[in-house]
Amino acid sequence: MSNSPPKDFDSVESRRSTASRRSLGIIRRLYYCVSLPILRGLIQLLTATYRIERVIGASHIEPYINSDAICAPCYWHQHHVVGSTLISKWVRRGFKACFLVSGSVDGEVVAKIAREWGAEVIRGSANQSGALALRDMQRMMKGGFSIITTADGPRGPQYEFKLGAILMARIAGIPVIPIGCAADRAWYLNRWDHFMVPKPFARIVLAIGEPYPIPSDTPLDQLELHRVAVQDAVMSLMADSESALKDPLESKA
Secondary structure (H helix, E strand, O other), X not given: OOOOOOOOOOOOHHHOOOOOOXXXXXXXXXXXXXXXXXXXXXXXXXXXXXXXXXXXXXHHOXXXXXXXXXXXXXXXXXXXXXXXXXXHHHHHOOOXXXXXXOOOOOHHHHHHHHHHHOOEEEEOOOOOOHHHHHHHHHHHHHOOOEEXXXXXXXXXXXXXXXXXXXXXXXXXXXXXXXXXXXXXXEEEOOOOOOOXXXXXXXXXXXXXXXXXXXXXXXXHHHHHHHHHHHHHHHHHHHHHHHHHHHOHXXXXX
């Protein structure tokens, strides 16, 4: 029998991937303390230059703004800069948002920025702490918070909708809100998701899909059908956004 103390599964450290040797030591804490205000300022400055030309389907989120209704907005990990900026605007209007953020060390910065917006945060990993994250999501939804996820994160494959968000929506009996976007000019990072950072003064179009319900009595062997349907919806919304960017007259319609 092990003499080691019981593991605290509510702590962020217990939810970090064992595949990574990185830890949140004193030096890294100091680094984040100094760099976070700079990063936050750069993000605010950059996103303030973006020209949001159109938000297709904006009315689909209105029933969830400043109300007790909850949902599960989702977008691709690649689009986190644009997607989270959109969510932050909803939060200022009364939307009760809770972001699911990786338990990795790098997730510390994302979590702190989300909390500064006024959103709640759940730390977790699909590989290391999926059941714990699902438990926390249930708690937050009972408190009236909508759960925001990057549907193919945190490690991909790119554009492959994870089943976890579908299972969460089924358990809670809430709809998934698919979100897509496009930018006319952007940097793409050399990593699995080709993370997109729109360049200064980029033209941006977003598309919000109709709420997609996952009935709570859906058999587990039918969840794959819903997963594929929502995955297709996000891809279609991304294509709609790209088309609107190419047609300025339509984007202003």
